[in-house]
Structures are given as C-alpha cells and as structure tokens.
Amino acid sequence: MRAITAIATKDVRMLMRDKMALFWVFAFPLMFALFFGSLFGGGDDLPGSVTIAVVDEDGSQLSQAFMEQLDSNDAIVVPRIELPEGETGKGAFETPTLEAAREGVQKGRHIAYLRIPQGFGDNPFAIFGAGGDSGEDNVSLEVGIDPRRKAEAGMLQGVVIQALFSSLQSQFLDTELMQGEIEEMRAQIAAAPDLDDGQKSALDQFMGSLDTFLLDFEPGSSEDGAAVGLDMSQMLNVVEVARERGNQPRSAFEISFPQALVWGLMSVAMAFAITMVRERTSGTLLRLQMAPISTAQLLAGKALACFTASMGTMTLLMSVAVIALGVRFDSFGLFLLAMVCTALCFTGITMLVSVMGKTESAVSGAAWGMMMPFAMVGGGMIPLIAMPGWLAALSDFSPFKWAILAVEGGLWRGFSLAEMTTPCLVLIAIGVVAFTTGAFIFNRTKS
Amino acid sequence: MIKARALSKRFGKLLAVDDVSLEIHKGEALGLLGPNGAGKTTTISMLCGALVPDEGEVMLGEESDPTRAEVRRKIGVAPQGLALYEELTGEENLRTFGALYGLAGGHLTSRTEHALEFAGLSDRRKDRVKTYSGGMKRRLNLACALVHEPSVLICDEPTVGIDPQSRNHIFDCIEALRSQGTTLLYTTHYMEEAQRLCDRVAIMDHGKIMALDTVDALIDRYGGKSVVRAQLAGALPADLDLEAEVSGDTIRIDTDAPFEAVARLGRKDVAITSLRIDRPDLERVFLQLTGRSLRDS
Ligand SMILES: Nc1ncnc2c1ncn2[C@@H]1O[C@H](COP(=O)(O)OP(=O)(O)OP(=O)(O)O)[C@@H](O)[C@H]1O
Ligand SMILES: [Mg+2]
Numbered sequence: 001m002r003a004i005t006a007i008a009t010k011d012v013r014m015l016m017r018d019k020m021a022l023f024w025v026f027a028f029p030l031m032f033a034l035f036f037g038s039l040f041g042g043g044d045d046l047p048g049s050v051t052i053a054v055v056d057e058d059g060s061q062l063s064q065a066f067m068e069q070l071d072s073n074d075a076i077v078v079p080r081i082e083l084p085e086g087e088t089g090k091g092a093f094e095t096p097t098l099e100a101a102r103e104g105v106q107k108g109r110h111i112a113y114l115r116i117p118q119g120f121g122d123n124p125f126a127i128f129g130a131g132g133d134s135g136e137d138n139v140s141l142e143v144g145i146d147p148r149r150k151a152e153a154g155m156l157q158g159v160v161i162q163a164l165f166s167s168l169q170s171q172f173l174d175t176e177l178m179q180g181e182i183e184e185m186r187a188q189i190a191a192a193p194d195l196d197d198g199q200k201s202a203l204d205q206f207m208g209s210l211d212t213f214l215l216d217f218e219p220g221s222s223e224d225g226a227a228v229g230l231d232m233s234q235m236l237n238v239v240e241v242a243r244e245r246g247n248q249p250r251s252a253f254e255i256s257f258p259q260a261l262v263w264g265l266m267s268v269a270m271a272f273a274i275t276m277v278r279e280r281t282s283g284t285l286l287r288l289q290m291a292p293i294s295t296a297q298l299l300a301g302k303a304l305a306c307f308t309a310s311m312g313t314m315t316l317l318m319s320v321a322v323i324a325l326g327v328r329f330d331s332f333g334l335f336l337l338a339m340v341c342t343a344l345c346f347t348g349i350t351m352l353v354s355v356m357g358k359t360e361s362a363v364s365g366a367a368w369g370m371m372m373p374f375a376m377v378g379g380g381m382i383p384l385i386a387m388p389g390w391l392a393a394l395s396d397f398s399p400f401k402w403a404i405l406a407v408e409g410g411l412w413r414g415f416s417l418a419e420m421t422t423p424c425l426v427l428i429a430i431g432v433v434a435f436t437t438g439a440f441i442f443n444r445t446k447s
Numbered sequence: 448m449i450k451a452r453a454l455s456k457r458f459g460k461l462l463a464v465d466d467v468s469l470e471i472h473k474g475e476a477l478g479l480l481g482p483n484g485a486g487k488t489t490t491i492s493m494l495c496g497a498l499v500p501d502e503g504e505v506m507l508g509e510e511s512d513p514t515r516a517e518v519r520r521k522i523g524v525a526p527q528g529l530a531l532y533e534e535l536t537g538e539e540n541l542r543t544f545g546a547l548y549g550l551a552g553g554h555l556t557s558r559t560e561h562a563l564e565f566a567g568l569s570d571r572r573k574d575r576v577k578t579y580s581g582g583m584k585r586r587l588n589l590a591c592a593l594v595h596e597p598s599v600l601i602c603d604e605p606t607v608g609i610d611p612q613s614r615n616h617i618f619d620c621i622e623a624l625r626s627q628g629t630t631l632l633y634t635t636h637y638m639e640e641a642q643r644l645c646d647r648v649a650i651m652d653h654g655k656i657m658a659l660d661t662v663d664a665l666i667d668r669y670g671g672k673s674v675v676r677a678q679l680a681g682a683l684p685a686d687l688d689l690e691a692e693v694s695g696d697t698i699r700i701d702t703d704a705p706f707e708a709v710a711r712l713g714r715k716d717v718a719i720t721s722l723r724i725d726r727p728d729l730e731r732v733f734l735q736l737t738g739r740s741l742r743d744s
Contacts (some may be wrong), residue, residue, distance in 0.1 A: 006546030014534045017575075283530035287591070290497050290524050291547040292516035 003293045007301025008308060015271055015309055024267035025313050031322060033260035034254065037325070040252035050152055051110040053101040054093060062167065067093050069170075070320040076159055079110070088256045104420030105144055108250050111152055112145035112158060112242075117402020125428040148328060157236055208444070250328065255383045259322045259408040262297040262380055262400045264313040265342065269350040270367050272306045276354035276442075277363045299351070299439050306350045310343035311429040327411070335410025336422050341427040342403040348431030349399065355445065374398040384408070401428045448473045448630050449494055454503035456489050463489045464653035467503070471599075475728065478645030480638060480729060482741055486654040487634040488527055491601050495524050500669060507599075514582055523597030525589045526603045527634075527649035537568045537587050540576060548595035558594050565620050569620040582613035589617065599630045606640065616688050618643065636741060638729035648738055657736040660710070662729065669735040670727025673685040673705035680718035687715060 015021055054070070056063050071078040082090040096104065117139050141160065145153050157320035189195065189203045204377035213358055230321075249255050279285040329335045349371070356366035375381070377391060378400025387395065395401040406423035410417030449471040456464040464486045471477045479487045492498035494505055496513030504511060510518045531540050541559045550558055563569045566586035568579075576584060589605050602621070606614045621644060625631060635641055641648045642662050649659040658665055679696045689708060692699045700709045705724045712719065733741045 002549065002551055008544055010532060010539065010543045012531065013539070017534045264549065282533070283526055283528040284532060286497060287524070287527050287530045287544065288547070289521060290495055290522070291544070292519040294516075350584060428505050435581060 002290070003297050004301040004304055007288075007298065008304035010310075011272065011275055011302065011305035012308055014275065015305075019273065020166035021267065021271040025074055025264055025271060025309075026316060028267065029260035029264035029313075029317055032263055033256040033317065033321070035256075036259070037251070037253035038255035040255070050075060050112065050156065051079060052156070053096050053104050053110050053113040054078050054092070055098045055101045055113055055115040057098070058116045058120040062121040063116045064093075065165060065170065066116065066120075066167040069167040069221075070160065073159050073163060075155060076163075097215070102144055102241055105146065106243060108243055108248055111149060112143055112155075112156055115142035115144070117142070122340050140237045142237045142239055144239040146243040147240045148243075153238065157238070233426045249385075249408075251325070253321055253325045253327050254412045255385070257317060257327060258404045258411065259380055259383065260317055260344070261314050262378075262403050263377065263408055264317055265310050265346040265403070266371050266375060266380075266400075268306065268309050268313055269346050269371070270364060271355060272302070272309065272350045272353035273356075273367050274360050276302065277357065277360050278310060281359065293441055295439075299442065302354075303347050303351065303435070306347045307343050310324055310346050311339065314339050314343070330412060330414045331410050333410075334415055334417065335407065337407035337424060338410045339421060340405075341406060341424040341431075345399055345403060345427035345431040345434075348436075348438070351442075352434040355438050355441040358445075375400050377401075379404045390398075399427065399430045402430070448475075448508060449632070450506040451490075451494060452503050452506075454490065454493050454500045454505070456486075456493060457501050463654050464493070464500075467651075467654070467656050469649055469656060469659060471630060471632055473630055474628050474643060475647065476625055476633060476645045477727050479632065479634040479640035479651055480636065480647040480733070480741075481634075481643045481651030482636055482739075485636075485651040487651055488594050488603055489649070489654075491524075491603055491617065491632060491634060494705075495522055495601055497524075520595065521597055522599045523592035523595065524601045525592040525603060525605050527607070529584050529588050531584060531588060531591065532735055534575060536573050536575055537566070537579070537583075538563065540587065540591060541569075544591045545594040550595060553693040558596065562594040565593060567616055582609040585609050586613060586617065588608050589620075592610070593624070597629070599632070600624060601632045603634050605633075606635070606637070638733070638741060642729055650729075650733055652733075652737045652739075658732070665729065665732050666727050669732040671681040671735060672701040672703055675700040675702065675705050675708050676723045676725070677709075677712065677717075677719045678721045680720050683717065687711075689715075698702040718725065 015025070020289050052070075054067050056067065059064040067078055070076050071080075080096045081094055083089070083091045096113075096114060098113075099114070101110075104111055109333070119139050120141075136244055141164070143153070143156060143160065145156065147153075186204055192200070195203070243250075279288065318327070352372065354363060356370070357363040375398070377394050378398025379387070380400050381393060382391065384395070384401065384404055386391070402423040405413075406415075406420065406427060409420050409423065413419075451469050453466060454464055454467045455462065460489065467486075469477070476670065479490065481487050493500045493503075494513065496505070496519065507511050507513050507518045507522070512518065512523075532543070535543065538559060541562050542555060545555045545558055545562075560569075563572050566583075566589065568590070570581060571579065571583065571608055576587065585605065586606070589602065592600060592602070595668060600621075606617055609617075618640075621631065625644075631644070633641070633644055640650075645662070647659060647661050648665060650657045650665070658669065660668070662696055678700050679698060679699075683693060683698065689711060690702075700708045707725070709722065709724070730741055733739075
C-alpha cells in the first residue's frame with residue numbers, strides 16, 4: 001500500500017506542477033461552464049436577485065405599497081405584467097392565484113411566493129398579533145419556499161419584514177390619509193351597537209389623541225421596526241413548498257457544469273496517460289520495474305492518482321458552481337455516487353489511452369482522436385436535454401453521456417437510487433473493461 | 448552473490464548478449480568493460496531482472512528469480528540513462544524511490560538525508576531536478592539507487608558526461624560503499640575507472656566476455672611488454688646488449704623489465720634527453736583481445 005500511495009502522491013504532485021495541464025484540467029472547463037452557462041441565461045437563479053411571486057389576496061392600497069417596497073429592494077424581483085409596445089414606465093404586478101404561485105415554486109419558475117392575506121390593508125396591525133392559537137383569522141403573511149433553500153429563505157424573511165415596516169411607516173406617516181381613517185373609525189365607534197358608552201368615550205379619546213399624535217409625528221424618527229420590540233416570527237408564516245424533482249434544471253449552469261466536469265476529466269485522462277508514457281521515455285519506468293513492487297501495484301498507484309485527480313477536479317469545479325453560482329444538489333449523496341462512478345470510469349479510460357502509443361505525441365494524438373468524438377456525441381457540446389433524437393440514441397455509446405447523465409441525476413434530474421443505478425453501472429463497466437484491456441496491453445509491452 | 452549462467456539475449460537478428468557466464472562474490476567489485484554496443488547494459492538488465500534472458504539463468508544469493516520482491520530490495524540500480532522525475536525536487540525523487548522500497552517514517556527521512564549528502568545535493572534538495580546540471584543529475588541518479596541501502600549496487604556507466612571533480616566525488620563515494628562491504632557491479636568504457644575501482648574486470652565485446660580476471664592478471668596475460676622510449680643526446684654504445692629499435696635519435700625497448708632496461712642504459716652512460724615508460728594497461732589488454740582500441744570503437 002505504501003508503494004501505491006508513493007506512486008499516486010508523486011503523480012498528483014507532478015500534475016499540480018504542470019501549469020499547462022492544470023489549465024486544461026481546471027481553467028478551461030471552468031471557462032466553458034461559465035461561458036455557456038451565462039450564454040443560455042444561467043444567471044436567472046442567482047442568489048443576487050430572487051424572483052418571488054406575490055399573491056395579493058388583499059388588493060388594497062397598502063398591499064400595493066408593500067409590493068412596490070419589496071420590488072424596490074435589489075435582492076428581490078416581483079414579476080410585472082409586460083407593458084404593451086411603446087408604453088413606458090413600470091407595468092402592474094402580476095396577480096397569480098395562490099395555486100399558480102405555489103406551482104411556480106414547485107416547477108422552479110420562481111424561488112418563492114409571498115401571500116398577502118385578505119384583510120391586510122384593513123388592519124395591517126393585526127399582523128403583529130397574528131398567529132397564536134386561532135388559525136382562522138390568521139392574517140400573517142405567508143412565504144412558500146423549498147426547504148432546501150435555506151439561504152434564500154433567511155434573506156427573504158429579512159427583506160419582507162423590512163419592506164413591511166417601510167410600507168407601513170410610509171402609510172402611517174401619510175398623515176392626511178390616516179387622519180381620514182381615524183375620522184372614519186371614530187364614526188364607526190360611535191355607531192357600534194355592542195359598545196357601552198364608557199368604552200365608546202374611552203376609544204374616542206384614544207382616537208383623538210392618536211389624531212394629534214399623528215400631527216406631531218416626525219417622519220424618520222424611528223426607522224427600525226425591531227426597535228419597537230415586536231415579535232416578528234409571528235408575522236411571517238413560512239410554508240414548505242418542495243420543488244418538484246426530475247424535470248428542469250434550475251439554471252443553465254446546472255447544464256454547463258456537468259459538461260465542464262467531463263471536459264475536465266478528459267484533460268485529467270490526457271495528462272495521466274501522458275505521464276505513463278513519460279515514465280517509459282524518461283527511464284523511470286525501468287526503476288519502477290526494478291523496485292520490489294508488482295505490476296499490479298504499479299498500476300494501482302497510477303489508478304489511485306488518476307482517481308484522486310478526477311475527484312479533485314470535479315470537487316473544485318462544483319465548488320465554484322455551488323459557492324459562486326448558487327447551484328444546488330437535488331441529492332448530494334447521489335451526486336457523490338455519480339462522481340465516484342464517473343471518476344472510476346475515466347480512470348479506466350486513462351489506462352487504456354496510456355497504452356495507445358509509445359511516445360507522448362502518439363498517446364496524446366490517439367487520446368484526442370478517441371475521446372473527442374465520444375465527447376461530442378456524448379453531450380460534451382450539445383446538452384443531453386437539447387439533443388435531437390438520433391443524437392440521443394447515438395450518445396448511448398459514449399461514456400461521456402453516462403457521466404453527464406449521472407451527474408445531472410444527482411444535481412437536478414432528481415434521480416432515485418434505482419434511476420441512478422443504470423448510468424452508474426454503465427460507467428463502472430466501461431471503467432473496468434477499459435482498465436483491464438489497458439493493463440493487459442501494458443503488461444505485454446512492458447519491456 | 449550474483450551468478451549468471453550462459454545468458455543470451457537477442458533483439459531481432461542482433462545477438463546482443465552471447466553466452467555470458469559470470470559470478471560476482473559477496474563484497475567484490477566487478478567491472479564490465481567494453482565499447483559502445485558491447486552488450487553491457489543488456490547483461491546487467493538481465494542480472495537485475497528488468498529483462499528476461501532468452502537463454503541461461505540468473506541466481507541472486509539463494510534465489511533464482513531476480514524479480515522477487517525480497518531479492519529486489521537487496522539490489523540498487525543506477526541506470527545508464529537518467530531515470531529521474533524532472534518535475535520533482537531531488538529530495539522528492541529520493542523519498543519516492545525510498546518509499547517504493549518500503550522505507551517509511553524516520554528511516555525514510557534519515558536515508559534520504561544520507562543520500563542527499565552522498566550526492567552532494569543537500570543544499571539543492573528543494574530545487575526541481577530540471578534545474579540541476581548534468582553532473583548533479585548523474586549524482587542524484589546514483590543516489591536514488593542507494594537510498595534503500597542495497598547490499599548489491601549496479602552502476603551502468605555512472606560517470607558519463609561529468610567533470611573530473613564530480614567524477615572523483617562519485618569514486619570516493621563508491622569506494623566508501625565498498626569499504627562497508629557493498630557488492631558492486633560497474634560497467635564502463637573507461638579503463639581507468641575499471642582499474643581504479645574494480646577487483647576483477649570482465650572485458651566485453653560483441654556480446655561476449657573475452658576475458659575475466661583481476662586487473663593485474665589480465666595485464667600480465669594480455670598486456671604484453673612495457674615500452675621504454677628514450678631520446679638520445681649522443682651516439683649509442685655498440686655493446687648495449689638490449690633488444691632495441693633505433694630510429695633516428697630515439698630508441699624503443701620492448702621489455703618485461705622496463706626499470707632494468709633503463710638502469711642498463713644508465714650503466715652504459717647513454718646520454719638521454721627524455722625518457723618515457725609505457726606500462727601495459729587494460730587499453731592494451733583490450734587491443735590485444737579485440738584487435739581494436741577501446742577509444743576508437
Ligand atoms: N531494446 C533494444 N531493442 C533492440 N536492440 C537493442 C535494444 N537494447 C539494446 N539493443 C542492441 O543491443 C546491443 C547491445 O546494447 P547494450 O545497450 O547492451 O550495449 P552497451 O554495452 O550497454 O553499450 P553502451 O556503452 O553504448 O551503453 C546494441 O547493438 C544495441 O543496439
Ligand atoms: Mg550501456
């Protein structure tokens with residue numbers, strides 16, 4: 001084992017020092033993923049701006065103000081109806097039903113929905129005391145979002161509450177409007193049949209003082225809603241709306257990154273196939289053969305190095321996708337399984353490619369010649385979901401297709417373990433056959 | 448320690464090694480001296496198991512199979528071509544090869560240290576091999592064969608293309624190893640090296656061993672006579688009683704006893720302006736055996 005890791009360590013180390021190889025292994029696939037990802041509108045799903053459908057059941061002036069307030073936040077987009085040709089300005093907000101909005105979240109058309117319940121505008125302050133035990137007259141705001149989108153959910157809560165306070169405040173400070181409402185309320189109080197005179201006069205007095213309070217109020221003296229000491233967890237009712245599995249990628253990056261992974265792996269395979277030949281041409285293979293290790297150990301060391309580099313490449317590329325581009329996994333476990341099977345497959349391919357010539361140029365030529373067509377038909381250029389029928393049928397013969405399929409399966413296709421089995425078995429089978437063939441040829445041409 | 452019996456190896460039509468038998472005793476230094484293409488590398492490749500002989504067999508100690516791990520652990524080979532990872536540092540090369548021979552932990556570190564000192568590369572240990580000079584690479588190539596403390600060291604022309612200083616450094620190191628009891632098989636086409644380092648020398652040409660014996664025995668047997676050349680200042684006395692060729696003012700005497708011949712010239716009061724004695728050496732042995740000069744071939 002020590003000998004195997006010694007070989008693997010030195011091979012990985014040498015790869016890391018080969019700047020040209022690193023470019024093809026990492027930088028080029030990353031550029032590919034970013035270019036094609038953004039070309040096809042990959043960025044719609046970025047955490048930078050989150051699209052939310054607002055279900056305005058209230059339809060009041062306040063709810064409109066609230067929506068404007070939300071939309072004015074850079075982090076949030078509230079969809080508007082497109083204006084007819086020629087008109088300028090902003091269109092009205094879309095008014096989906098709760099059903100439609102919920103479905104939109106499930107299908108991934110928008111990240112979340114926000115429901116403004118009926119009665120919100122009549123008594124916006126009810127929100128502050130809402131929830132509790134009486135479910136019926138629950139006037140709390142409702143946010144529907146996939147439970148996996150923790151970061152977005154957190155951000156959304158903050159933004160919604162902030163917008164709520166801003167809109168309430170501006171409404172509240174629209175003193176003329178408020179005074180009108182107070183007058184109306186006073187009249188209502190006076191007319192209320194189930195209040196006794198004492199209560200009526202107390203309320204009337206309160207309304208009167210509120211009236212004068214409003215006249216003295218200076219806008220901007222208290223901007224922070226939290227400072228009032230309200231319990232905000234009651235205002236927002238977060239509902240889990242699971243995104244439906246197995247249909248659409250959430251962004252074009254979820255298409256371009258799996259492709260980038262296989263381009264990266266192809267470069268890893270090229271680089272390692274060449275190191276095998278280089279062992280031969282630099283004479284170090286002679287040393288390896290004279291060392292007290294078996295051919296099996298030697299090949300195992302090479303395979304370990306290649307596997308490690310493959311996993312490293314995929315991890316690095318996916319980290320960029322996850323951290324910088326908000327790519328998320330349907331199932332991280334299955335994605336990991338896909339990654340392992342893909343790495344095994346390409347390790348086998350590397351072994352086979354490495355014995356296809358005796359010189360570096362022969363091997364790299366043979367490797368390109370063999371892998372490029374597979375990459376082209378296997379979804380390296382044309383995404384699997386965009387393939388015409390004949391190409392899709394042809395792609396079954398390419399290991400690249402199975403690698404991309406498996407990776408996408410864990411990423412956005414929502415594969416079950418059973419669905420994952422087929423591509424994974426195909427990948428392992430290709431890997432094993434290629435490796436055995438390569439090892440056999442290597443053994444025969446050793447000296 | 449190493450025994451080869453009737454080894455033959457053919458590459459296509461070419462018989463590179465032809466019925467070679469030799470034995471290297473424990474602690475001995477055996478030189479394989481021959482011109483380019485003589486079959487030296489092919490022979491040692493078979494001895495260390497890197498190449499399978501077409502005929503014959505190799506015994507290492509009690510083992511008949513030089514490809515077994517336990518046997519290989521005892522052997523260190525410095526190949527003729529540099530066999531190093533250019534992208535790794537000197538230290539990393541040594542550590543990698545040490546680990547392949549099963550060294551680990553503190554032992555690997557101390558052996559690596561030792562090998563770096565041996566190669567005189569302690570101060571360049573962190574530099575990549577591709578930045579080394581040719582001589583440094585040569586020294587490292589040899590050190591990589593030694594990192595696992597083999598009891599048998601096989602060097603295939605370890606001094607090709609290096610300056611006299613590096614060469615002397617290598618000689619000193621090999622002599623130090625010999626004094627510790629390491630068995631040595633050394634191929635070269637420099638007779639001075641064979642003469643200085645080896646107890647016994649095998650003269651090889653066209654895949655065959657022409658002669659194998661101690662340096663002195665080879666010279667005695669094949670070296671012929673010493674040659675005394677003198678430039679005369681005056682006339683030669685008539686009663687010299689030496690078999691000498693005279694041409695112009697120089698005299699040449701072929702003799703087994705060169706000092707006796709010079710003494711005799713002195714006794715006869717021969718006036719000499721310059722004198723040169725050529726003792727027979729391995730070069731002459733080679734010439735005698737093959738009809739060619741080592742340097743020409
Ligand atoms: N792998 C090979 N394939 C074909 N011919 C070979 C091979 N290896 C060696 N030979 C031939 O065998 C003969 C002996 O070669 P070898 O390398 O053993 O010579 P050598 O004594 O080591 O010479 P040098 O001093 O140049 O290293 C040469 O004629 C060489 O061309
Ligand atoms: Mg040679």
